[in-house]
Amino acid sequence: MLKERKPDLVVGVAGCVAQVQGEAILKRAPHVDLVIGTHNLLKLPRLLQKVAARRRVTATDLTTDLRDRFDANLVPLSSIPAKAYVTIMEGCDLFCTFCIVPYTRGREISRSADEIIGEVKALVERGVKEVTLLGQTVNAYGRRPGQIGFHELLARIDEVPGIERIRFTSSHPVYVTRGLVEAYGQLKHLCPHLHLPVQSGSDGVLARMRRRHTRRTYLDIVRRVRDARPDVAVTTDLIVGFPGEGEEDFEETRNLMREVGFSDVYASAYSERPETKASLLPDRVPEMVRRERLTRLLEIQKETSLAQNRARVGGVEDVLVEGRSKTDSDKLTGRTPHNKVVNFRGDASRVGQIIPVRILEVSPHALGGEALG
Known part of the structure; x- marks a missing residue:
């Protein structure tokens, strides 16, 4: 087990499952140190201090504050x-x-x-x-x-x-x-x-x-x-x-x-x-x-x-460039205002910019095109 190789490793469970099951997670999973619910994220630094003191901690209180x-x-x-x-x-x-x-x-x-x-x-x-x-x-x-x-x-x-x-x-x-x-x-x-x-x-x-x-x-x-x-x-x-x-x-x-x-x-x-x-x-x-x-x-x-x-083929879309395409590292990817994914060739310096892209090809899940300008 990873924790046996790294004794100081802190294992935590967070989110909705943690909120619902709380202490039950600690009982069935002895390697878990911390269970933190949905309203307790801001308490994380203090909770980690308790874990550092060799205490297993559960924080699942709901609050309106x-x-x-x-x-x-x-x-x-x-x-x-x-x-x-x-x-x-x-x-x-x-x-x-x-x-x-x-x-x-x-x-x-x-x-x-x-x-x-x-x-x-x-x-x-x-x-x-x-x-x-x-x-x-x-x-x-x-x-x-x-x-x-x-x-x-x-x-x-x-x-x-x-x-x-x-x-x-x-x-x-x-x-x-x-x-x-x-x-x-x-x-x-x-x-x-x-x-x-x-x-x-x-x-x-x-x-x-x-x-x-x-x-x-x-x-x-x-x-x-x-x-x-x-x-x-x-x-x-x-x-x-x-x-x-x-x-x-x-x-x-x-x-x-x-x-x-x-x-x-x-x-x-x-x-x-x-x-x-x-x-x-x-x-x-x-x-x-x-x-x-x-x-x-x-x-x-x-x-x-x-x-x-x-229907978008031939048109020009304003694309906010997000980074390299997950399916083709030679291409950039971004989204249109309509939340359509667009893949196109371009330099990584364009990441974070909104640029016009002419749409040349499509699939059910994405558009493909060429950057203009």
């Missing part, structure tokens, strides 16, 4: 130059039946708008061009008295001198307000991309998931956002094989995909999460059926993505 949750001095820079992530809220009040987040992250809590704006300004001064706002239900930001709404926060960030792109993830349909819809037509730096998880196209399945929206309300949101910004790219999350999902339910999801025309889909076969309401639901879908449905779902998206990408 903002000082224990957020530290503007700990800026989560991306590994990609010119991009950064800014957490604006944490937690969730919705309790979807398949999701463990409300139990591991706690209830919704939002940071001060002034603190967020200050962090964005500091990032821009360090050369960041694109920020992605983070939250479990990010567009639930500011629902408490005395706070500004999410669309108002977007408007303030849009005014920060030097910011070029604003993204956010992950949103929930129930919190898509009129102000957020209008922001897509009004804010210069808000990227024309909306990631809006739908999870299923069947109202029956959505009810069992306790999603609080219907197929019709989801389609209405997409229609209104596209009215505000016709070229917006919509991506989503989907779960297939949820307990009780019949073939007709699954076909409704496939039909929803065709109707919306998603730019991309992050789909998975349902897998049980302990401590969730869904883990107690009857009418389980056999694993083989779940896998087969996932394959059929992804085939639809492959066709849709390829058709959308082909």
Whole structure:
């Protein structure tokens, strides 16, 4: 074992699993020194001091104290130059039946708008061009008295001198307000991309998931956002094989995909999460059926993505260069405002810049082209 060779090595488990299982991890894994839950990251230096004193430590307390949750001095820079992530809220009040987040992250809590704006300004001064706002239900930001709404926060960030792109993830349909819809037509730096998880196209399945929206309300949101910004790219999350999902339910999801025309889909076969309401639901879908449905779902998206990408051939896209391509080290890779991946030949000195690229070839998952200028 690695720890036998390196006795001073500290082994820790962090995140949602740590939050749920806590002390049980220490009991079944004697090599683990530290279990740290979702609200205790800022305590890490003190916890490591206890571990150094030969103590095994568990820290899984949930807190509503903002000082224990957020530290503007700990800026989560991306590994990609010119991009950064800014957490604006944490937690969730919705309790979807398949999701463990409300139990591991706690209830919704939002940071001060002034603190967020200050962090964005500091990032821009360090050369960041694109920020992605983070939250479990990010567009639930500011629902408490005395706070500004999410669309108002977007408007303030849009005014920060030097910011070029604003993204956010992950949103929930129930919190898509009129102000957020209008922001897509009004804010210069808000990227024309909306990631809006739908999870299923069947109202029956959505009810069992306790999603609080219907197929019709989801389609209405997409229609209104596209009215505000016709070229917006919509991506989503989907779960297939949820307990009780019949073939007709699954076909409704496939039909929803065709109707919306998603730019991309992050789909998975349902897998049980302990401590969730869904883990107690009857009418389980056999694993083989779940896998087969996932394959059929992804085939639809492959066709849709390829058709959308082909329509971009010959056009010019503004690409924020992220680094070397993972599939071809001779090429650079980056993303368009619509969050499309683009690969092209170029010098590494272009990393972190936004440059025009003419699209010459496509696949279902990426665009290929040549840099201009």
